[in-house]
Amino acid sequence: MKCKEKYIQISMVIITLVMTVLRFLLNEKGRVNPDSIRYMRFAHVFPTIDNTTTPLGYPLSIKFITLFGFDEFWSSKVVGILAFIFIVFFAWKKNFYLRETIVTGALFSFLSIFAFTMSEPLILPFVFLFLYVSKQIIDGKLEKWKAVFYLSLLLIALYNIRYSALFFIGGTGLFGLIYLKRKYAAIFIISAAIGLVFVVLYKFLFIDYFNENYVQTFLEIGLHPTSQLLVELFQGLATSFNPFIHISDPGGGKINYAIYGIGVLNILLIIYLFIKNKLSEVESFFIFTGVFGIICSYFIQYFYSINPLDYRLIAPFSFPIWLVYFKKLFDIFEIKVYVIGILSIMSGMLFTWLSKGNYLENRKEIFHFLQSEKLDKVPLKFYTEDELNLDKIQVAELISTVNPEIRITFKPQDTLQKTTLTRYKVLQKIKIDKNKYQ
Numbered sequence: 001m002k003c004k005e006k007y008i009q010i011s012m013v014i015i016t017l018v019m020t021v022l023r024f025l026l027n028e029k030g031r032v033n034p035d036s037i038r039y040m041r042f043a044h045v046f047p048t049i050d051n052t053t054t055p056l057g058y059p060l061s062i063k064f065i066t067l068f069g070f071d072e073f074w075s076s077k078v079v080g081i082l083a084f085i086f087i088v089f090f091a092w093k094k095n096f097y098l099r100e101t102i103v104t105g106a107l108f109s110f111l112s113i114f115a116f117t118m119s120e121p122l123i124l125p126f127v128f129l130f131l132y133v134s135k136q137i138i139d140g141k142l143e144k145w146k147a148v149f150y151l152s153l154l155l156i157a158l159y160n161i162r163y164s165a166l167f168f169i170g171g172t173g174l175f176g177l178i179y180l181k182r183k184y185a186a187i188f189i190i191s192a193a194i195g196l197v198f199v200v201l202y203k204f205l206f207i208d209y210f211n212e213n214y215v216q217t218f219l220e221i222g223l224h225p226t227s228q229l230l231v232e233l234f235q236g237l238a239t240s241f242n243p244f245i246h247i248s249d250p251g252g253g254k255i256n257y258a259i260y261g262i263g264v265l266n267i268l269l270i271i272y273l274f275i276k277n278k279l280s281e282v283e284s285f286f287i288f289t290g291v292f293g294i295i296c297s298y299f300i301q302y303f304y305s306i307n308p309l310d311y312r313l314i315a316p317f318s319f320p321i322w323l324v325y326f327k328k329l330f331d332i333f334e335i336k337v338y339v340i341g342i343l344s345i346m347s348g349m350l351f352t353w354l355s356k357g358n359y360l361e362n363r364k365e366i367f368h369f370l371q372s373e374k375l376d377k378v379p380l381k382f383y384t385e386d387e388l389n390l391d392k393i394q395v396a397e398l399i400s401t402v403n404p405e406i407r408i409t410f411k412p413q414d415t416l417q418k419t420t421l422t423r424y425k426v427l428q429k430i431k432i433d434k435n436k437y438q
Helices: 002-025 034-045 057-066 072-094 098-106 108-114 120-138 144-159 163-178 185-210 214-218 226-240 255-276 281-302 311-354 359-372 390-400 412-416 423-427
Strands: 380-383 406-409
Touching: 002 072, 002 098, 002 108, 002 311, 002 359, 034 057, 034 072, 034 390, 034 406, 057 072, 057 120, 072 098, 072 108, 072 120, 098 108, 098 311, 108 120, 108 311, 120 144, 120 163, 120 185, 120 281, 120 311, 144 163, 144 185, 163 185, 163 281, 163 311, 226 255, 226 281, 226 311, 255 311, 281 311, 359 390, 380 390, 380 412, 390 406, 390 423
Parallel strands: 380 406
Antiparallel strands: none
8 A cells, every 4th residue: 555655646746747837838928927027027137126015035036046047937937846846855754744745736726836937836835844843843842942943934934935924923923822821832922923023124124125105005994895805705715725626717607606616615524524533733733824824814905905815825824724634534535535636637637728828839929029129138118008907918928938127017108118018019010829718
């Protein structure tokens, strides 16, 4: 049985890696979005601080990989692949949730994340390290100031990759307060306090230095009505915890009933297993920080502008929940649980094939266009009337994979400049291969 399981694990890891590569190659713009433009541009112009909308961690990781000869786009893909490999390697080396990690990584939603040019692929290995160190502390294998040092360092590292890691800091401190009489409580509280001090210093010494209006720009009370946010929360949770498909049809339709239905049933199964099978203290911490992060992600939408909650935004917090969930399933069904990962990969293959585009062909078209216009190595602007019109932004996203030094502009007068492109200017000279599932 052990030998058979080993081959299953190796096969799943290899197939997951192959699917990760296919996931962005068989996408018309290589799995990038408007935020990806900012990340790649930041990495390209560093050490100039391009913006404070994002922490330094992810752009710097892209910048580091470019030192080995890759451009910013390919560097972002290397970061995602290395993140997955590191998680699996660390899980194997430390014998820490190895089975669960392999199945979770094979889920189509996480596979899609590792293929994305976004900061989530980078934060996941640090979340994994955070969970490991927390387990060591709760088990009493890591104590006193050494424990405080490692836990504080990880909380600070998480925040330097995504600002939402503030919820990990808060969850860690709150868990320590709830279990105040436990030996490890002081470690969690002190580490969280150190993390919060760093957040405050980061705000005053970094954000305010480069953008003193950041808070005023991004904080706005009453951004969205509760009725809208609750619907988005339901949809986000139902797709995030659907093990087979994480994207619903934005146009509606009966297929969404199946997608949301599977997700809801899985959430109910998760709750049932957690109630029926008593959670250990370590598992309780994993679930607590995950749920706390999801709850905070919901409430922050009332005064901080973020995209509707989905599998990507929830991923750092759903990750520990998936690990505990699969552990419970392995306790009951043993080796059969790998079927979930296999089915998820199969559904991912089907979805990727049905919605396929040709990134390499599109990249070639854009490269020749920019080169012929002598715009491949100069700062660019891309004009659009509305950033929410994803179809128009798509061209800018594709351009950013070749020339990352591009900015979105909403000023019509900018179109008079030669270095300002529009969707019309580009598409009248080239043809982009698009998938039919937008």
